[in-house]
Amino acid sequence: MIEIQALTKYYGDRKVLGPLSFSIAKGEIVGLLGLNGAGKTTTLRILSCDLLPSSGSVRVDGLDVVDHPHEVRSRVGYLPDHPPLYEEMTVQEYLVFAARIRGLGLEDAKKRVEEVIVATQIRSVQDDVIGTLSHGFRQRVGIAQAIVHRPRLLVLDEPIGGLDPVQIVEMRELVRNLRHDHTTIISSHILSEISETCDRILVIRDGEIVASGTEAELSTRLLAGGRVAITVRGDAVQAKRVLSTIKGVRNVEVLEPAEPGDAVATFRIDADRDVREDASRTLVLANVGILGMSRSERELESIFLRLAKPDEANGAQGVA
Amino acid sequence: MRNALLIAGRELRSYLRSPLGPIVAAAMLLADGLLFQVGAMAGTRLSAQVLADFFYWISGITMIGAIALSMRLIAHEREKGTLVLINTAPIRDSQIIVGKFLALFTFLFGVTVLTAYMPLLIFVNGRVSIGHILVGYLGILLLAAASTAIGLFASAFAKTQVISAVLGTALIGVLLLLWMAAKVADPPVNTFLLATALHHERQKSFMIGVLRLENVVFYLAVTYFFLLAAIKTLEARRWR
16 A cells, blocks of 8 residues: 655755655554654655655555655545644534545535544534634544545544543544554554554654564564563462463562452563463463453553664663 | 635635634725725816826735735645645645635735725716726736735745745835836836836826736736746745
């Protein structure tokens, strides 16, 4: 769906991107992860033909963005970090306008707007003036304008920026529901968002892709396994002892119990490989009940820091 | 053309819905009325002279209105982040510029039409030819088109509305004052400067009801030149 080869972008004499190469298959949800200024937004703006590349090749659905910008634009739906909303229009008027400038006829546009109003759950505000909407609804309207012309590629730049926790969950659900119809690329510096929503992560640093893969792949490659948090019920001393005997485990640390209850304990295991299967087997054989097991929240953070800002990562590793 | 009309329609509605459009229209009409009363109607004068003065005054107000409203056409959208919506739609840059131009020109056309009662008042105590009125208004509309195109170029070029307003005012100011530079220049430079001055000699013939094809072509050429410059500026910004 997307083929990028040796893409570079200069603002004047300053190189802000590249050389950048990656590809995204049809139907994938890919997260573009990087710190502010890493080049995420520039990449997405080039993909949506808002900017043109300085050099290199960018193909969307087989079409070059320089040679066929109009054809590419009709295949791409773009939500920038600030949704491009006309404050004085009502939601419905705005979406009809967005659909029509993407080539839909009036009747088709109205019909399609009804569909996206349902898909993005903005029925309750469809007749409201956009200037009066809350931030959450503005983001939803932003998504609605991006999908209103049935694009094959959906480009979302920081779609959950500024949302509260409830809105984040709703937005995540909305993006997941869109995966059936669109190939999606999402930029974010929110680690959990990328992890939970995307099939694959591209980590960008100083305008270049420094890593690509699923969270598990990156974890295996960069952290050689990583951390696992396990909550058990039973003899905590015995549990810690048997966990320490698992091959590859470097350290078992007792944490504050993750949930209330008698004889409940939580451990954090540091290992040089993924030990979740061995840990569950060992605990069951030792007659210790497993209440929960997950990769540590800090694992993805460690990956991110290592890749996005190596100096910071070294410091963080030292603390950990 | 469909896309240009879509953009023009949205832009025009935004003028009418926001306070800006009605306020600017009211201010222009108020200024036109006051200048007509105080300037054109002062003393005992020939009807044709009153009409010529009326066109002189409203030509200035029209240029000011064009600059005041054109600064928001592109620069405002850039500041608000809405330009990306039309920039990423399958629309040519020329359609964006033509749509924006049509919106503001239509607005100025509407305001200009609303001044029509003033020349008609001349018929109460005097006589002027309908042809004089029509030619005068044609001059105003051609000047409005040229001023809108200049303002639109400034708006496409500038990052902010303020810079756009300053640039647009400066461009129109220079083009207005070229006739003064022509006075101190030697031939053939002075002839060129006089010929390119936006208002002085060019508007004078329209004001007195004389339609000269060269003047019509001049305003159309200025309009075309600055619209083309605006299109190229918008295209260049994608490469930056």
